[in-house]
Amino acid sequence: MSRTLPPGWYPDPDAPLLERRWDGTAWTDHRRAPEAPGPPRAAGRAAVRARAVALTACGTVLVAAIVSGALALARGDGDDVVADTAPTVASPTPTTVPPAPAPAPSRLDDELDGISLPLPDGWVPSPYVTPDHVVMTTDGGRVFTHTLPAGPGTTAAALARRDVPQAADTSYGGIRSHRVVRSERVAVAGRAGYLVRWRVKTAQGTGGYVQSLALTPDRGGPPGAVVVRFAFDAGPDGPPLADMDRITGGIRPMDR
Numbered sequence: 001m002s003r004t005l006p007p008g009w010y011p012d013p014d015a016p017l018l019e020r021r022w023d024g025t026a027w028t029d030h031r032r033a034p035e036a037p038g039p040p041r042a043a044g045r046a047a048v049r050a051r052a053v054a055l056t057a058c059g060t061v062l063v064a065a066i067v068s069g070a071l072a073l074a075r076g077d078g079d080d081v082v083a084d085t086a087p088t089v090a091s092p093t094p095t096t097v098p099p100a101p102a103p104a105p106s107r108l109d110d111e112l113d114g115i116s117l118p119l120p121d122g123w124v125p126s127p128y129v130t131p132d133h134v135v136m137t138t139d140g141g142r143v144f145t146h147t148l149p150a151g152p153g154t155t156a157a158a159l160a161r162r163d164v165p166q167a168a169d170t171s172y173g174g175i176r177s178h179r180v181v182r183s184e185r186v187a188v189a190g191r192a193g194y195l196v197r198w199r200v201k202t203a204q205g206t207g208g209y210v211q212s213l214a215l216t217p218d219r220g221g222p223p224g225a226v227v228v229r230f231a232f233d234a235g236p237d238g239p240p241l242a243d244m245d246r247i248t249g250g251i252r253p254m255d256r
Contacts, residue, residue, distance in 0.1 A: 005128040013126065013134040013142055108136055109254055113145050113226045115189050115215075118250035120243045133229075140208075140233035142171065143247060150217055150225035156194035157185070159214035163227050164196045168210040171231035176203050182211075189253045191215045197244075199234070208233040209241060213248060 005022060012020035012031060021030040108117045108125050119125065123138045133146045144167075148159055161183075168175055182197040197211040211230040228251070232238050 010128060011126070011137070013137055015139075017139070107252075110135055110145050111254065113147055114254050115145070115226060115228075116252045116254050117143070117145075117228075118247055120246050122239070123243070138239050138243075140238035141243065142231045144229040144231075146227055146229075147224040148214075148227055154225070156192055156214040156216050156225065159225050159227060160194045160196045160212045163214065163229070164198055164210060164212040167212050167229040167231065168198055168200050171210055171229075172200050172202050172205075172207055174202050174204060175200050175207075177201050181209065186213070186248070188213065188215055188248065188251045191217075191253075195248065197230075206234045208238060209244065211244060211248075213251075 005024075007022055007024040009019040009032065010022050012018045013027075014020075015031070017034075018031045019034055021028040105125065106119055108119055110117065117136065119136060120138075123136050123141070123143075125136050126134045133144045134142055135145050136143045148163070150159065168178060178198045178200045180196065181199050182195060184195060186193045186195055193213060193215040195211055195213040197209060199207070199209055201207040209230070209232045213228040213230070215226045215228075217225055228248075230244050230247070232241060232244060
């Protein structure tokens with residue numbers, strides 16, 4: 001996974017239904033709705049015209065056959081009339097069935113940090129990993145991953161407790177108060193870990209839930225401790241808090 005991306009318009013990490021301008025080093029305040037798809041391709045219109053012409057030709061031949069039969073019956077000699085050749089009916093243009101869409105991925109592989117995360121319903125992978133390290137998003141929810149140095153004797157609990165205030169400030173600036181919802185040891189991706197979850201409130205909104213999950217270094221894996229951050233908006237506009245538990249419990253080591 002690359003941690004660089006060129007300037008341009010990309011899905012907004014904080015609002016996946018909008019696009020946001022990336023200037024090459026940081027997100028700007030410019031947002032816009034995604035551009036609507038363009039008009040149908042000329043080739044598609046040509047195929048429609050060809051089908052109409054073929055059907056018109058078919059109808060013309062059928063009408064000619066009916067008129068010829070009526071003229072034969074109108075003869076007064078009572079003899080049977082046998083046509084030399086049967087009328088030819090043009091075949092309609094076959095309809096091309098579009099291929100079925102590819103199934104949505106059920107997991108997200110973070111090759112840089114050596115872990116694989118589940119994608120609950122409604123979550124999508126971030127198309128680019130920006131300096132914010134956002135790896136998946138949904139309406140009102142974001143998940144980040146990054147690696148922190150872990151010196152000798154550094155514990156996952158110390159890393160998680162040190163990281164969660166930074167996670168709260170990054171996701172919800174202007175924190176007015178916080179409450180510890182969970183703080184406990186966990187075993188995730190075959191490693192010893194520790195998570196700290198806060199309920200934060202801000203001066204300008206309902207705030208949300210922030211969690212820092214620290215995993216000790218994996219032998220043979222990337223150096224340093226992996227920290228997975230979660231930011232879920234509170235209230236009806238945010239994702240269900242159960243998704244935080246589903247993602248946490250479903251983290252796996254990547255196959256190497």
